[in-house]
Amino acid sequence: xxxxxxxxxxxxxxxxxxxxxxxxxxxxxxxxxxxxxxxxxxxxxxxxxxxxxxxxxxxxxxxxxxxxxxxxxxxxxxxxxxxxxxxxxxxxxxxxxxxxxxxxxxxxxxxxxxxxxxxxxxxxxxxxxxxxxxxxxxxxxxxxxxxxxxxxxxxxxxxxxxxxxxxxxxxxxxxxxxxxxxxxxxxxxxxxxxxxxxxxxxxxxxxxxxxxxxxxxxxxxxxxxxxxxxxxxxxxxxxxxxxxxxxxxxxxxxxxxxxxxxxxxxxxxxxxxxxxxxxxxxxxxxxxxxxxxxxxxxxxxxxxxxxxxxxxxxxxxxxxxxxxxxxxxxxxxxxxxxxxxxxxxxxxxxxxxxxx
Amino acid sequence: xxxxxxxxxxxxxxxxxxxxxxxxxxxxxxxxxxxxxxxxxxxxxxxxxxxxxxxxxxxxxxxxxxxxxxxxxxxxxxxxxxxxxxxxxxxxxxxxxxxxxxxxxxxxxxxxxxxxxxxxxxxxxxxxxxxxxxxxxxxxxxxxxxxxxxxxxxxxxxxxxxxxxxxxxxxxxxxxxxxxxxxxxxxxxxxxxxxxxxxxxxxxxxxxxxxxxxxxxxxxxxxxxxxxxxxxxxxxxxxxxxxxxxxxxxxxxxxxxxxxxxxxxxxxxxxxxxxxxxxxxxxxxxxxxxxxxxxxxxxxxxxxxxxxxxxxxxxxxxxxxxxxxxxxxxxxxxxxxxxxxxxxxxxxxxxxxxxxxxxxxxxxxxxxxxxxxxxxxxxxxxxxxxxxxxxxxx
Numbered sequence: 128x129x130x131x132x133x134x135x136x137x138x139x140x141x142x143x144x145x146x147x148x149x150x151x152x153x154x155x156x157x158x159x160x161x162x163x164x165x166x167x168x169x170x171x172x173x174x175x176x177x178x179x180x181x182x183x184x185x186x187x188x189x190x191x192x193x194x195x196x197x198x199x200x201x202x203x204x205x206x207x208x209x210x211x212x213x214x215x216x217x218x219x220x221x222x223x224x225x226x227x228x229x230x231x232x233x234x235x236x237x238x239x240x241x242x243x244x245x246x247x248x249x250x251x252x253x254x255x256x257x258x259x260x261x262x263x264x265x266x267x268x269x270x271x272x273x274x275x276x277x278x279x280x281x282x283x284x285x286x287x288x289x290x291x292x293x294x295x296x297x298x299x300x301x302x303x304x305x306x307x308x309x310x311x312x313x314x315x316x317x318x319x320x321x322x323x324x325x326x327x328x329x330x331x332x333x334x335x336x337x338x339x340x341x342x343x344x345x346x347x348x349x350x351x352x353x354x355x356x357x358x359x360x361x362x363x364x365x366x367x368x369x370x371x372x373x374x375x376x377x378x379x380x381x382x383x384x385x386x387x388x389x390x391x392x393x394x395x396x397x398x399x400x401x402x403x404x405x406x407x408x409x410x411x412x413x414x415x416x417x418x419x420x421x422x423x424x425x426x427x428x429x430x431x432x433x434x435x436x437x438x439x440x441x442x443x444x445x446x447x448x449x450x451x452x453x454x455x456x457x458x459x460x461x462x463x464x465x466x467x468x469x470x471x472x473x474x475x476x477x478x479x480x481x482x483x
Numbered sequence: 484x485x486x487x488x489x490x491x492x493x494x495x496x497x498x499x500x501x502x503x504x505x506x507x508x509x510x511x512x513x514x515x516x517x518x519x520x521x522x523x524x525x526x527x528x529x530x531x532x533x534x535x536x537x538x539x540x541x542x543x544x545x546x547x548x549x550x551x552x553x554x555x556x557x558x559x560x561x562x563x564x565x566x567x568x569x570x571x572x573x574x575x576x577x578x579x580x581x582x583x584x585x586x587x588x589x590x591x592x593x594x595x596x597x598x599x600x601x602x603x604x605x606x607x608x609x610x611x612x613x614x615x616x617x618x619x620x621x622x623x624x625x626x627x628x629x630x631x632x633x634x635x636x637x638x639x640x641x642x643x644x645x646x647x648x649x650x651x652x653x654x655x656x657x658x659x660x661x662x663x664x665x666x667x668x669x670x671x672x673x674x675x676x677x678x679x680x681x682x683x684x685x686x687x688x689x690x691x692x693x694x695x696x697x698x699x700x701x702x703x704x705x706x707x708x709x710x711x712x713x714x715x716x717x718x719x720x721x722x723x724x725x726x727x728x729x730x731x732x733x734x735x736x737x738x739x740x741x742x743x744x745x746x747x748x749x750x751x752x753x754x755x756x757x758x759x760x761x762x763x764x765x766x767x768x769x770x771x772x773x774x775x776x777x778x779x780x781x782x783x784x785x786x787x788x789x790x791x792x793x794x795x796x797x798x799x800x801x802x803x804x805x806x807x808x809x810x811x812x813x814x815x816x817x818x819x820x821x822x823x824x825x826x827x828x829x830x831x832x833x834x835x836x837x838x839x840x841x842x843x844x845x846x847x848x849x850x851x852x853x854x855x856x857x858x859x860x861x862x863x864x865x866x867x868x869x870x871x872x873x874x875x876x877x
Binding site: 183184185205206208210211212214216218219220221222231235236279283311 | 595766768769771773774775776777778779780787790791
């Protein structure tokens with residue numbers, strides 16, 4: 128990879144997509160910086176793959192513009208967009224060898240044989256496939272196929288990489304390994320990359336910035352740390368984090384959040400009949416009943432290894448607490464739950480918006 | 484359930500269980516396999532006996548046939564080559580130079596067919612070995628027709644599998660209306676056909692561009708597919724007279740081209756329907772990936788889609804080839820002398836004052852089925868499984 132390959136920005140400008148009457152993407156605005164690794168994160172049906180396909184040209188936008196670099200590519204055929212894509216299914220040509228698969232993008236561009244051969248070898252070496260060039264896809268393992276798909280994407284030095292859940296067909300161990308490989312490679316090439324996934328770990332570990340989508344609407348676009356520590360709304364707060372953020376239903380009165388007879392100092396003020404208090408499991412602690420802000424009954428405990436998850440039932444809500452692994456507590460015990468005040472979030476229960 | 488009903492050990496099983504239960508998953512029980520093989524053997528007999536009968540009949544003489552049925556050569560009857568001689572040596576034109584000349588003509592015509600606008604197809608000489616003439620005619624017609632049919636049909640099927648068409652019903656109505664107008668204008672008002680058609684074509688584009696924008700109702704790919712298969716709903720006998728008159732008008736009766744065109748058109752619906760299913764079942768990511776890699780649609784079709792549907796293509800080709808090879812009805816109407824095909828030769832043995840010449844007919848049939856068997860063996864090599872393995876599964 129020549130170091131000076133041009134880094135290209137990508138822009139979605141008020142993109143909309145309807146499949147018949149079904150709205151898939153609504154007023155989607157997104158600016159991707161040159162060389163950025165941007166992850167589109169969302170559940171299935173959130174419109175993330177559609178956004179990627181609109182960028183690739185495999186799908187056309189109902190309205191709005193897509194810009195790659197300086198060029199408006201909204202109505203341009205995929206092959207003129209200078210993007211390459213890694214599919215979830217890898218989409219290798221089963222009747223071509225690994226070398227032919229990797230070299231296909233150059234072959235259709237009528238690159239000279241010698242030049243193509245050296246490019247294939249270089250691309251294969253970058254993904255550690257040098258030994259397997261004469262094999263057919265059916266003779267490869269899942270991880271090897273994945274790397275062939277990757278090599279095919281990098282061989283022609285596109286302006287933009289598109290990846291549609293490239294790791295989700297791999298087993299957990301290989302996925303972790305390939306994740307690191309991908310991150311390293313993207314950093315080394317500096318090619319603008321847009322990566323679609325439903326896996327929050329992948330999003331958090333890979334991305335420079337994460338764009339979270341739900342029902343075709345962009346919920347938040349921020350760095351992984353900001354997404355985690357400063358969620359814009361209830362959806363983002365609950366989507367990120369494992370186990371997800373706890374929520375407690377109640378009401379907001381001035382600087383206090385009222386729930387289950389408890390009065391909690393709120394980080395945000397206001398008057399609201401239906402409010403939601405959010406707190407992450409690691410910002411809670413199981414304490415003696417009289418010491419906790421909230422009081423409840425242990426619903427269940429799960430030893431994870433380095434910690435124990437304690438689920439406490441408080442009124443109608445259940446709170447999961449990330450507790451030390453050696454915690455004592457049996458199902459049915461009455462305990463208190465302490466909350467770290469600086470890590471509380473308040474949301475409007477009707478709109479889901481964060482109240483600051 | 485008592486413990487006694489569980490017999491885990493093979494030796495513990497009762498005789499009935501041993502007979503009726505499969506010994507392992509994916510195997511058949513002894514009784515079932517006996518039944519299956521018995522049925523297969525019986526069916527094989529049904530299928531193979533006629534072939535055997537045709538072959539031995541071709542070595543019988545009139546007496547052996549008429550006093551028959553005789554089943555075993557040398558025991559029941561004395562085999563003779565009379566029927567075969569009737570096809571070859573007793574035909575005065577079946578000498579080696581004539582056949583060589585025929586082969587030359589055939590080679591020339593195969594070439595001429597490819598560049599047919601430039602070079603005209605040479606008529607096969609009528610005064611020549613009849614069986615050889617029919618054989619070469621059959622080969623030329625069925626291979627050329629199959630080639631055209633599969634090429635056009637596969638491309639049409641691919642388009643229908645991957646592109647969404649929405650022809651407006653109003654535009655279709657305009658088109659049909661204009662055709663009716665052309666017919667009226669040419670037959671009753673004496674307008675030259677080329678003038679009428681070009682005016683109609685211009686009118687169609689004008690109307691479709693202006694009026695067509697207002698139409699809402701449109702058809703989909705399913706309707707187009709049904710339209711295509713509907714061409715096969717009518718029995719061919721219904722259309723054979725109009726087709727005869729059509730070829731008479733353009734002076735193509737009794738030519739290879741006439742048969743080739745008719746066969747190609749008649750079998751196009753079958754090819755489109757079969758191939759569309761194969762194309763639809765291909766994972767679309769392969770084509771999308773190729774598209775992003777910069778391949779044109781035709782290149783994707785040629786380099787990605789066709790190799791992956793090779794088994795289907797081979798099966799479709801074989802089916803079309805056999806249909807064309809065996810076709811009788813169109814051949815008997817459109818090719819009465821120079822381009823008679825093998826089925827006509829077979830039927831011809833059923834004519835004349837001598838009655839049915841079963842032994843000669845059998846000889847012709849044997850000659851006729853040999854290429855089909857060879858073709859089937861050749862093409863089944865392509866009908867192998869597992870072409871798609873490794874394409875999309877992780």
